[in-house]
Amino acid sequence: MKRRLLLFLPLIGFLVLAAFFYYRLGEDPSYRDSALIARDFPAFDLTTLDEPETRVDASLLKGEVTLVNVWGEWCPTCKQEMPQLLELEDRGIRMIGVDYRDTRKKGRQFLNQYGDPFELNIFDPDGDLGFDLGVYGAPETFLVDADGVIRYHHTGYIKPEDIEDTIMPEVEKWRR
């Protein structure tokens, strides 16, 4: 009898694997966590978009839960994302922009045209800060807590439903 049961071992193995693969089939293969979760926001020393003489560093992100949005004039989905960013600012979230691989002129024009929810914009023309953040496409959004630690990462643009589904709950979670 025992031997008979042993014969079912391959079938059981197959079923376990099949269930595992089927479960993974529904997931987005491009989704993955940022390597920077639970780490300090990377050090940087850059100017702001509007003031070429003003230098800012990572201390900018301490004291309050902040959403850091990486965008660029060249990025089409950043335009679609803007209404959601304005909505988040309306809800009282501190917003900081990173103008990634852009020129000052085009970046400013973009904000004038589509809206400017940002307290200020870090100007990152060479993509150095973007590289340290592991950004591989814009837009990307990082939630930074009051201690300057990255707590949440959103790849791709924030869709209208994401505000209630993910962004607000995460902000509330780290405000406490």
Next chain:
Amino acid sequence: MAPLIRWLTAVLLLACATQAVGDSIEIRDFDSPVQKERYRDLTSSMRCPLCENQAIGDSDAPISGDMRDRVYTLLQDGQSDTEIINHMVDRFGEYILYNPRLESRTYLLWGIPVALLLGGGVLVVLVVRARRNASTASLSASERDRLDKLINRKRSP
């Protein structure tokens, strides 16, 4: 007519030349052939984060270009392969490695093939032994008698 043809040829040649520049072939100077080899190994062992399953050495994505630049800069700085890999993984995550590193999270991944191989070996030994014993031990006295008769051999008492 001849000057016109000459002029057209010149324009065409120029067009080809600018095309080649536009394709932006990366030219890098290496200190040694060893360094060049390390650059090639490193850029072919890292996966482009944007384009899924293309090595950064083969990919046209802007981020792959940035990553190649960084690998090159770090090589020039004299960093070791491990340091360079850590530098990239710190930013882009374990995902970019075609060969995951051996650590507590990946013991299972690396361990399963070894465990299966050992398990299979043990199984084969057990089965062979069982067969060998079964061939003589599992026959009862009457069965053995019958077998002896069948092969026409009288067992000596």
